[in-house]
Amino acid sequence: MIFTAPRYRFTVRPMREAAAPESRPYHHGDLRRALIDAARRLLEQEGPTALSLRAVAREAGVSPAAPYHHFKDKGELLDAVAHEGWEMLNQALTAARAKGANLHDKMAGLGVAYVLFARDNPSLYRVMYDGSRDKEDLPTQMRMKDDSAYCQVRDTLVEAGADPTDEIALELATTAAWCAAHGLAEMASFKSFDHLKDAVGGEEAFFHGVFEHMKVFAKVQPD
Amino acid sequence: MIFTAPRYRFTVRPMREAAAPESRPYHHGDLRRALIDAARRLLEQEGPTALSLRAVAREAGVSPAAPYHHFKDKGELLDAVAHEGWEMLNQALTAARAKGANLHDKMAGLGVAYVLFARDNPSLYRVMYDGSRDKEDLPTQMRMKDDSAYCQVRDTLVEAGADPTDEIALELATTAAWCAAHGLAEMASFKSFDHLKDAVGGEEAFFHGVFEHMKVFAKVQPD
DNA sequence: TTTTTCATTTGAACGATGCTTAGATAGCAC
DNA sequence: GTGCTATCTAAGCATCGTTCAAATGAAAAA
Known part of the structure; x- marks a missing residue:
């Protein structure tokens, strides 16, 4: 694995005020x-x-x-900013982890936490993904570290009953969850959906409702 | 509905070569x-x-x-380019429409067509969504016109058996499908997923696999 | 045809950007 | 103190988006 040691000890600390x-x-x-x-x-x-x-x-x-x-250049500064963003996302998902009784509830809870992070840090979220698009990949940090958001989604799936021995299915499910969350995170800021948010009783209910209806892709329809 | 007439007759025509x-x-x-x-x-x-x-x-x-x-400015040029992109997406979904026997297959087919469009027109796709993010909304064209991609997704849901009288559920399901497709479209270009694509037997199989596993959000697990 | 009109296009300019280079500054080891 | 070297500044380059006065020429008016 190609991953040089970070040049500085990394923790997400609160921003300092500008010094006089x-x-x-x-x-x-x-x-x-x-x-x-x-x-x-x-x-x-x-x-x-x-x-x-x-x-x-x-x-x-x-x-x-x-x-x-x-x-080295502007991109490297933005990378450092994005890095802090990914760390913050990890922390947000850790905090929201594992609430809910069944697979559906656990995953929806994690998904909503993800979307709320994007809603509350829209500019940071944008920098995070702009950087990824430029490099044509998510940061290594997101896929390898144990507490990375990606790994947390996967672990939650296993906790909720997914078969840990079927690696491919597990990765596909993790990817599916990630895609759903990211897709909703980007849509959520569009004004077209305001009326839907109102109709279902608020923003969080809207998020839950959208995750719920991912079932249209399920082979056998529940309910 | 606020929608002024377009200033020029719109069709997506092939690009002309640069004139001498x-x-x-x-x-x-x-x-x-x-x-x-x-x-x-x-x-x-x-x-x-x-x-x-x-x-x-x-x-x-x-x-x-x-x-x-x-x-008026650079943004307006990009808007015009994005407009053509959305029209092309409409056409791509029209072409892919309604293949498959059941709800799952129909929606997955539509979703794969969406993702393939993004894969084949990555820069155009980016311009389309960059413009939307700036305006904090999808273009009106996407939500109102009968042949718009959004309406086609909704109509396909109804064709496949969704209850057309439950408007809220229908809109939530359409939104869910859109989010899933957009999310996957953005992830698909990331190199981290190359090994998964190989493991499942190619890119399209990967797309189908991811849509399939959106079932992790379904309340009752099928299979 | 000649003249007039007016949208279209140009050229030059302004401020801002990312980045490079040469030189000034000062912390630190000796 | 004397150097060494990382850090920072000043100045400059090419490019960008945008504006504005002047030039152009197609088409309407005479």
Whole structure:
């Protein structure tokens, strides 16, 4: 497996506020960290289109060229931001894990948690998938680590009764769940569905309703 | 319903080749059309990142300011390109419609057709959804017109036996199918799934397999 | 035909972006 | 203190989206 050690110890920490500019010495101390925080701040406040490398440098109070000593290019900064996003998603799914009695309820619960994360962090979610699309893959972090969101979905399936010896079926089911959640996460922000949300009694009910109706793809119709 | 008449008669026509630049008179004749074609050509050949307004103008053999007499800004050009994409998707689903005996087979067939469209027109598909995300909605064209992809999914559900009087369930099921297909369309290009594709015997089998396993969300497990 | 009109197209410009290079600064080992 | 070296700045390049005045020429008006 090709995976070089990360250059810095990774934890998702709360974003620091921007330091008062006049207090900064010539050498910043931890500009890398400050740049990631500045990027996330801009992302939250101004949205993904406002996130230019120069704007991030401005927000961090350094010159436009400074970031290039910590990131090869803009993409590498965005990768670092996305990395934190994936870690946050892992944590969100961990928190929501394993509620519900049967397979359906467990999976729907996990799916709703996923969609809620995307709803609450729309810009971050977008950066996460834009980066993946560019690389034509999800980050290694998502597929290999034990607490990765992908592995949690798979483990939940097993807990809920899926046959762990049929590896292919298990991976297909995990992929199916992931696709359903991601698809809904992207649709959920579209205004066309507002009337449906109202009709079923709110956003979360809408999410549950959509997952419920994934049954149209089931070979034998339940109910 | 808010929907102004389109400014030009719409059909999805094959892209014209770039005209020999020296043969072009000062007034182009149909620069709007030529710009859309140039944009789609660039999109196919160079990918979405290469698609700048200036590059499109260059490709069409015209000055950088010329497009602004036919499109308010870059976004409006991309909207026009996306519009053609949605029409193509409609046609693709129409062609694939209603094959299969039961609900599961019909829906899986439609879903696979959707995913194949995204696989075969990756850059166009991206432009279609980027535009939708910016506007926070799918184009009106997708939801209202009778032959729209969305309506076709819904009609297929009814044909396959869904209760047409339960409007909410019908819309939820249509949405679920759409989410599943869009989710898989985005995942399908990720390399992590290559081994799964091989394991199940090819890409289309993989698509069918994933749709099949959407059953993990069904309340009663079939099989 | 000649003249007028006016949408179309051009060229030049503005501010902003990603990125590179050369040089200034200062923390740190000696 | 003296260097060494990572860090940061200043300036510059090519490109981008967009605007605006001026040029063009097709088509209507005379």
